Amino acid sequence: MYRIKTLNKIAAAGINQLDKSRFQVGDNVENEDGILVRSAKMHDYVFPESLRAIARAGAGTNNIPLDRCSEAGIVVFNTPGANANAVKELVIAAMLIASRDVLGGADWVQEQAHTPNVDVAVAVEKGKSAFAGPELYRKTIGVIGLGAIGALVGNIALDLGMDVYGYDPYLSVDAALRLDRHIHVVKDVNELYQVADYITLHIPYTPETKDFINAAAISKMKGQVRVLNLARGELVCDDDMIEALESGRVAKYVTDFPNAKIATVHNVVALPHLGASTPESEENCAVMAARELEDYLVNGNIRNSVNMPALSQQRSGVARACVIHKNIPSMLSQLMNIMSKDNINVENMTSRARNSYAYTIIDVNTRLSDTVADDLRTIPGIIRVRILNH
Secondary structure (H helix, E strand, C coil): CEEEEECCCCCHHHHCCCCCCCEEEECCCCCCCEEEECCCCCCCCCCCCCCCEEEECCCCCCCCCHHHHHHHCCEEECCCCCCHHHHHHHHHHHHHHHHCCHHHHHHHHHHHHCCCCCCHHHHHHHHHHHHCCCCCCCCEEEEECCCHHHHHHHHHHHHCCCEEEEECCCCCHHHHHHCCCCCEEECCHHHHHHHCCEEEECCCCCCCCCCCECHHHHHCCCCCEEEEECCCHHHECHHHHHHHHHHCCEEEEEECCCCCCCCCCCCEEECCCCCCCCHHHHHHHHHHHHHHHHHHHHHCCECCECCCCCECCCCCCCEEEEEEEECCCCHHHHHHHHHHHCCCCEEEEEEEEECCEEEEEEEECCCCCHHHHHHHHCCCCEEEEEEEEC
16 A cells, blocks of 8 residues: 655545555655645655655645755656646736736726716726737747747747747757747747747746846846746846836736735736646646656656656566666666576666666566665665565
8 A cells, every 4th residue: 555645735636546445645644655745845844764756736846855855765746737728828818917907907997986976987988098008919929938838828829929939948859849830949048038029937947047037138128028927936036127127128027926025016917826726727737746656656657757867667577676876887787786696587677867866677577575675775876776566
């Protein structure tokens, strides 16, 4: 029985992916093998020895201590693309809100309606011009980050009649295939800055992308640009954005990650982190996270991990050894030496590396004992060994 602890409310559609005869799931589970989490802060979480994997029902993993997980051989999964449609739709709303002062206009109408002796219809006709704004049609949008969300945003912007520029220094072949051929993919983000009337961010937050939009970047943008940040608050330097808004270089800033400093600034539209807040998105993320967790615990396969290499291997033989180890020379030969010493025939072996860490799956033609696992653990650089016997 695998024990799965939930640190947030996880959509029932996700929980139901886990066979009740093989998985015990709940928020009071102890000595858990896996964790399902959404936004709960885990940096001070005490990991039990039994913990093998954490699945985040969402894309960002800033709430999870990745370095500590890697050192302990705990695989961390996320769910890229599961909330992509929800975010794409909110980007459309954000573009419209940034252009046409819908929110300001709606608030103003309510003020008129609640003011004694005001003829609302007459007031609206007189005052509506204060809330006018440009159309999206034939404007240029710059999409920074062309992954699952960015590709959808770029493609639908074309449908709205916009000219689309995209920038992603890590654009994968799969991502490129999702892009409409009419999107101008540039290798220099400055080229995007020079032409974009709207700029939308869809990149992960890392130490390298902190303050990606700063004073230097803004200085290269067109005047009166509208900036949308539905990715992560830390991607934009608040102080530099405030200065740009005050000078008029940035016309509007829509952020889904408000704080006390930025939320009250004129021409900032602050949303309460609505990007993935749809029932469909929550279900998609929960289902994807549960399936990733199940496939790793039951089969040892890694898909969509943020700290370990991706590796999936079809089961063959009688047993499987799953080994997380440092990415160092001679590791594979040492693993094979242990197997040959115990007269074990290897049916299939695959190994993948990611930065300092590597993952190896070994399928063999006989059941593996605890003694073999203990022998594998004696190899310098081994972090975790799991034995899966059929």
